[in-house]
Amino acid sequence: MLTWERLRVFAAVARCGSVQAAAEALHVTGPAVSQHLRRLEREAGCALVERDGRGIRLTHAGRVLAASAQQMDEAAVQAGADLSAISGLVAGTLRVGAIASVLRALLPQVISSLTGRYPRLELTVRDGEAADMLPELQAGRLDAVVMESWTHAPARIPPGVRTHPLVHEPAMLAVHSGHPLAHLPEAPLSSLHDLAWTSCPAGSDAHQALVQMLRQQAVTDVRIRYCVADYSTQLQLVAAGVTAALVPRMAATVTPPGVRLIPCRPTITRTVSVVTAQRTDTPTVRAFVAEMTRAALSTGTTQGPDPLAGSGP
Structure with missing residues (x-):
């Protein structure tokens, strides 16, 4: 007879694509996951996974069983969410991924407030880029x-x-105070030719935004010489007179001497949002979203239209 615990582990393996990733999602060891798989195969009477290089892949029988196991897992998650919603309990582990600039500006006060108010809540945080974290959210490894x-x-x-959506804020051009653009009250985007730039690493949303903006201004030679995830370091490079940067207002509250921040025309903006999985809409997740909203409002950054609106169901 197939047991639920082993089916739950198998659903995680199918969803995550490897034993190690499933182990991390379930907060157990890799050998424990492998043991569950071997026992499940004995219970099923057939092979469910096979080696694929250094990883594994599902057999035909494994794919059939995985579909049922994932449905059962989703039903169990929903049942837990329904019970939590009834009790309104904010407890357990909440796993958050966030971009670095928001980690620095908002997360410390949010963590302090939530853990102080809900002592049974264990909040874990890691930084990264949306392109890497959204699949983790879909796979259930982030909340x-x-x-x-x-x-x-x-x-x-x-x-x-x-x-x-939390905040909708402008980005500003950061140049050295001795740069020819530094005396302007506004920086026309058409004037941003022949600049050497620092930006977040390639593949990040900020990097893509800078490249797209420059290309729209017919800049064919986009020179991003310094790829640095931290805006504070970017501003230090600007202060040294070696580069320019495009910095959102939330990340530019403190600037080093020698840096001039200039509004861009037309305005360049970014929206910061919390993204959650529809299937894990729990009191704990809702409490996090509410506290993030309060923290964002306390910064004085205005909310505005959400560019993400309409991009999801």
Whole structure:
């Protein structure tokens, strides 16, 4: 007879694509997952996985069983969410992924407030880019993702998630105070030729937004010389007089001497949102979204239209 615990582990393996990834999602060891798979195969009477290089892949029987196991797993998750909703309990582990600039600006006060108010809540946080974290959200390895979307590079939101906009803010051109553009009250985008740039790493939303903005201004030689995820470091490079940067207002509250921040015309904006999975709409997740909203409002950054609206179901 097939047991639920082994089916739950098998559903995680099918969803995550490997034993190790499933182990991380379930907070168990890799050998424990492998043991469950071997016992499940004995119970099923057939092979469910086979080696594929250093990883594994599902057999035909494995794919058939995985479909049922994942339906059962989703039903169990929903049942837990329904019970939590009835009791309104904010407890357990909440796994959050967030971009670095929001981690620095908002997450410390949110963590302090939530863990102080809900002592049975264990909140874990990691930084990263939306392109890497959204699949983790879909796979159930994260409960919420704090991400950004820029006017010049709108983020693509996968199906099955919800977006909760926090702030809509302008980005400013950061140049050295001795740069010819530094005396201008506004920086026309058409004047941003012949600049050497620092930006977040390639593949990030901020990097894509800068590249798209420059290309729209017919800049054919986009020179991004310094790829640095941290905006504080980017501003230090600007202060050294070696580069320019495009910095959102949330990340530019403190600037080093020698840096001039100039509004862009037309305005370049980004929206910061919390993204959650529809199937895990629990009191714990809702409490996190509410606290993030309060923290964002306390920064004085205005909310506005959400560029993510309409990109998901």
